[in-house]
Structures are given as structure tokens and as C-alpha cells.
Amino acid sequence: MDETLIIGILVGCLASITMNLGKGIQKMKVQVLKTGKAMLKPPLRRDFIIWLIGMLMTGAAGLLFTAALKMTDKPSVVSSLNGIGLIALAVFSAVVLKEKVGAREAGAVALIIIGTGFFQYFNVASDKSSSFNLSSLLLSLVVCAAIYALLVVMARKLKKGQAFVYAAIAGTFLAYMVVFFDISGVKNAGRPFIYTIISLYFLIGFFLGNGAFVFTNIAFFHGSGIVIVPTVNSFMIVMPMVLEFVIYRVSISPIQLLCVLLIVAGVIILTTSKGHEVKETVQPAAAA
Numbered sequence: 001m002d003e004t005l006i007i008g009i010l011v012g013c014l015a016s017i018t019m020n021l022g023k024g025i026q027k028m029k030v031q032v033l034k035t036g037k038a039m040l041k042p043p044l045r046r047d048f049i050i051w052l053i054g055m056l057m058t059g060a061a062g063l064l065f066t067a068a069l070k071m072t073d074k075p076s077v078v079s080s081l082n083g084i085g086l087i088a089l090a091v092f093s094a095v096v097l098k099e100k101v102g103a104r105e106a107g108a109v110a111l112i113i114i115g116t117g118f119f120q121y122f123n124v125a126s127d128k129s130s131s132f133n134l135s136s137l138l139l140s141l142v143v144c145a146a147i148y149a150l151l152v153v154m155a156r157k158l159k160k161g162q163a164f165v166y167a168a169i170a171g172t173f174l175a176y177m178v179v180f181f182d183i184s185g186v187k188n189a190g191r192p193f194i195y196t197i198i199s200l201y202f203l204i205g206f207f208l209g210n211g212a213f214v215f216t217n218i219a220f221f222h223g224s225g226i227v228i229v230p231t232v233n234s235f236m237i238v239m240p241m242v243l244e245f246v247i248y249r250v251s252i253s254p255i256q257l258l259c260v261l262l263i264v265a266g267v268i269i270l271t272t273s274k275g276h277e278v279k280e281t282v283q284p285a286a287a288a
Helices: 003-040 045-071 075-079 082-095 103-121 134-158 162-187 193-197 200-220 225-248 254-271
Strands: none
Touching (some): 003 045, 003 075, 003 082, 003 200, 045 075, 045 162, 045 193, 045 200, 075 103, 082 103, 082 254, 134 162, 134 225, 162 193, 200 225
């Protein structure tokens, strides 16, 4: 395996870990935002600073994802690493939040590691820069927007499935974030990294990443983490593989598809374990 690709995979792992821990920390302290200006003063200031650290971590993850994509040959190589971040979040829950880790969680971690490892091992290098198709990207955006708009209307009318739909939108936003970061790297190949992170494609990806955070929290108003977390992460892992075929005409091998199924199964098992959702906590406001 190429040395640059190995470094890219390692940076991708770090990006996934940073993003998932950042979102976990934000979710843990998100209630402090409801206290208004009181969050800037003791005793709530500490919770706000912790939430802010989580926000900065998710921002840093965007830069790491971009760097990883610049060193790898296709978006699926990086998106398939998202399960590694969930493992880090599970470790965070066990060590920091003192939550129980049992055989179910250990099995899920094993599935994610095996699926991720073999996916990278069987990766076939491709020259994505030679087949980039902007019109296909724009068409895919229009199609996804139309499908999700219809699903939102149906879910709201039926008052059913809203959590899944909003979570799927969040996961798709994250998938497009990865793709736009990747395109930014492709368009600025051979140029200093600064050009990659100031391009329009990177800014669009950054906007989509923040949009994913918004839709994830909307989903939490309509359902539980047991539905939302695995949906978001599964769509983030699978959708880039669909999009890279549409945009670059690159497809994964059947054995890699099997690896993806292992990763998604591990994600679902790990994130639906009872008691492993990152809890929202906020200190009570000081008495007037």
C-alpha cells in the first residue's frame, strides 16, 4: 500500500475520531445554549466552554477530512473510516461517562475494525481527477433534494418516521460534505493546502457539515438516538460510495461492499446499545 495512502487513512481516522467526539461533547452540553446570556457567567460558563470545545473539534475535523481526502484516491476510503470515530465515542462514554461496555459493544467494535481494515486492504487505486463530472453532481443534489422534500412532507403529514427522515438528511449532508471536500482537493491538486481550504467547494462542504448538525438535532426532537445515530452514520458511510460512482464513475468491489455491510452492522449494534447515548447535562443556573 502506498505510503501517502496510509498517512491519508490515519488522518481520516483522526478526522472521524475528532468529529464524533466533538459532536458527542456538543450533545452532552447543548442544553446550556437555552440559558441565554447566563451561560457566559459562572456556574454555566464551564458548560458553555465545554460545548465550544466540541464545536471547535467538529470544525477541526473538517480540515482533517480535507487533508485525508487529498492523500487518498476516492471519498469512500475516508467515509468508510467513520466507524472508527464511533469506537472512540464508545471509549469516551466508558472512560469519561463511566458507562458499561459489554460483549455486545466489543462485538460491534470487532465488526467495525474488521470491515474497515479489509475495505482498505482491497481498495483499488483510481484516477478520480480524469473523470470528474460536475453536471452529475448537481443533478444528484437536485434529485436528493426532491426526494427528501417529498419524504419530509409525507412524514409530517403521516406524523410518522420524521426522526428517520431528518437523520437520513443529516447523514446525506455529511456524505456531500466529504464529497465536496474531496472535489476541493481534486481541483487544487499540486497546489499548497491553503488553496484547498479557501475554495468554494470547501466552503460548501463546511456549510453542509453544519447543516448536518442542525438536522441531527431536529431529528432528536422527533425520535430517540437508537434510530437517529445509526441512521446518520450509515448514510454518511454508504452515500459517498454512491456519489463517487455518479461523479467519478468509480465503483467499489463486491468484497468491499461486504465490508461496508459489516461496518454498518457494527455501527447499528454499537449505537443501539442500551445506555450508550451521550447524555445531555447542564449545571443548574445560579439562584437570583
